[in-house]
Amino acid sequence: MVKRSGGALLLSLHIDRESGRLVTTQVFTAIREMILSGGLNAGERLPASRTLAKDLGISRTTVIEVFERLAAEGLIESRTGAGTFVSDALRENRPAAASPPTDAAQQPLSKPRLSRTIARASEMFNERLPHKPRAFTTAMPAFDAFPLALWSRQMSKHWRDQRNIVMGYSDPHGYGPLRRAVASHLRANRGIACEPEQIFIVGGAQQAFYLIGSLLLDLNDKVWFENPGAIGARNSLVACGANLIPMPVDDHGLMVEEGLRLAPDFRLAFVTPAHQQPLGSTMSLERRFALLKAADKAEALIIEDDYDGEFCYGGHPQPTLKSVDATGRVIYVGTFSKTLFPALRLGYFVSPPALVDVFNQVSNAFLQGVPSANQAVVASFMEEGHFAAHIRRMRKIYAERHQVLCDAAREHLSGLLEIVPTDTGLHTIGLLPDDLRENEAAAAAGQKGITVTPIERFSIAPTQRNGLVLGFSGIKPPDIVAGVTTLASALEGVHPNAGTGRVV
Template sequence: MVKRSSGELLFGLRVDRALPVSVTTQLYGAIRDLIAEGALSPGRRLPSSRTLATELGVSRTTAIAVYERLLSEGLIEARTGSGSYVSDQAASQRPQASLRAAESGDASDTEPAGASVSQAILAASGRFVPRLPHPQKPRAFVTGMPDYDSFPLAIWARLTARHWRGTREVVLGYGDPEGDARLRRAIAGHLRANRGISCDEDQIFITAGAQQAFDLIGRVLLNPGDKVWFEDPGAIGARNSLTATGARLVPVPVDGEGLNVAQALARAPDFRLAFVTPSHQHPTGAEMSLARREALLAAAGQAGAWIIEDDYDGEFRYDGRPLPTLVSGDRAGRVIYVGTFSKSLFPALRLGFYIAPRPLVPVFAAISRAFLQGVSTEVQAVLAAFIEEGHFATHLRRMREIYALRHAAFHRAAAEHLTGLLDCSRSQAGFHILGRFADTRLRETEVLKAARAAGLVVSGLGSFSSAGPDPQNGGGLVLGVTAIPPAAIERGVADLARVLRSCLQP
């Protein structure tokens, strides 16, 4: 049986018996102020008069007198057999001055003198790029979002319940800041079998999503001003994380073979780090060729630089086995592989990982133990069981089939509705499709505005570029196709065609 709450903790209330004001009046005024300020909101249960008296060291008679006064003013209400609660009408009696100041945006009276953000973050903030929209309810054509309806929630709930039946020391205690050992072993086994990556579990570090991994890697390996090769167009979140370190991002063009290493060397031969998405370039969908991979590894070795390989959706290839990873061909230990479960399972997990090259393991281990708190032990334990018992492999197989059908549905609808408007790449992997404007009169900014008005969630190609949309080149759209079923995809394509045609009208 679940016990009823014994009421709010009010240890912050103070009584000064040296004051000429009675203890009853002091306590009444303090509780009244908490209610007026919203710290005690309507419906919150107050402690019993006996509990209040004991905790504050006053007589019960005093506590009863305080409650009776609050009751008489309508600030609290007594419920028979249940206790005293802050009344609904208390909210109407709050002073409104502070609310008006907050609404007006005038924070001059509330900000502490001299408050400022870190100078490095402040200097970088002007170069941050807005993140892509992710509505609560999936709709056409949100990017980077898996199909929620196909996730096996019943299995996940069963594994979660089993976890909570474990010993209290295990389920309630502190976790390892480097990551749960069982999960790290499970990930190592999965990567070895499915992605061809050979690594030891101590090289794997668990993070709160891939974004935290990028931030941590950048802060450990980069100094302000260090040069970073970055794909252009490229991933927004990673760009923001690396920009925040104070590093100098060097945009490198991407073509059909991935990042152009020759141009990168011409622009910054003394680079410290390179960021790439070789299995499915984000957002163009290009696959890095073997020649480019070899050239990139050679350049990193010669410069003593590191490479971040973001394998954000490498699990999802629909015309055969997933492409080899860059790290699987790394013999010099220059590649840091980053993975995430936000795409393969669901984003609310906020769980990712990175594989540190053997020379960096002691560094990242020391950083983790000294500064990081680790990810939820519950999430890690449940995910470890999900992988170990084969549910993850089964889920991936099923989702590859589902997403392949959705890609096909999009291309069928595009052939019918978007011909002459949008040239869509024939991607056989990942979560999105790149469409470039086929009519030179189309302009990205106008299309995005019209699409939003039509209820479509589309992302412009220019959002991923260091220079933004190219006014000389109409640009294009990045369209997610995994979050919604084929029928919704087909309706979305038809709606998008109407939007594009409307933008062609004078």
């Protein structure tokens, strides 16, 4: 380092004036890195603020602010009449820089030991599914049809609310008006008789699953889990130490008799009755009563994930499992990620009356709540009737997009992929011929910019199904048609009988 009487020469410090980062932040970060990496030694004198400002072509006020921030972190110290120096404390305590191995065969440092629960759970975690709004990404609402101008006005109104409401800690149980609005909506539209005190607002459905699992499960407790089933819920429950029992699913939903054979002593069951994730079937009323009876006998509880059940466009929807639960066994989980948009990170669950007190206690102890402003906007959106109008409009849009997918598939995918029609939700599945494997098909589609997900990805045990999951809700009809033709081209490229006269 070149020295001069004015202190260390810091002319190598580069300021990018085209960057969106503040100059103060750039200078602070650069000097901090020099100190921590050893570029500036303990005890070394820094230039005077006036000198450094002149060297860098910035204001002295900026340099003084940088020095104050560095001093607050204990990285520099001022000495009266002498100047500003790198802290002597770093002589002994500077973090050691990682050095590359000198020998190619040298072993890296061992990883920190994980808890047994997470070590086991991590073996079941998959990489996050892609969430780009393109054909045929799943779980994507129609961003193009969302009333953004209306939402912006509502947001602006609530940001003018009292500062302690907008900026302070929110109620860990949820914003009162939103809890009331959700309870009213569920009573009127989902047949669930509940009180606002039973509604708990959380940062998305996955947080609800983890909170419920943490409260109810001991390590290795048995959980009936649909196979194939919802990935997010699976990850949350295994992170709680659950022993997931893969439960086969048919056209009538989870096969209760098989569950009684495999694990009659289950502690919890996870189901998606309105629109099975990912197969799309609706649990029959007979199966719902059988599941409730089994849970009552085992003194178990049930998580009902109603992630997209609001979007039934094929006639009158089946009642929710919660609405026919007479014994208080069902914990109903809903989300605004699908009904509104994912960036809200807003979900809720309905506690059985017997668990309200303990959920209150846990929420008070561990949760800080989700931003009040977001909750307030959603509450107004519901109270003023915009939410119900939005749901009705989305049902029509999704029904149209589903039909476009089915029509395009009949024209372009016959013999390659058989689309299974659905009357609910944001996605459906397509079944592949036996001689075309789903992972190979998904990889070929991905190379052409098409997202389709193998059913196997949702499975915790092998199933007999060979197919792909296709989302249709988040893309416009012309893009659905274009996506189908591109998918057909991709599948033809890997189908062993392509070009030999496919027979439907």
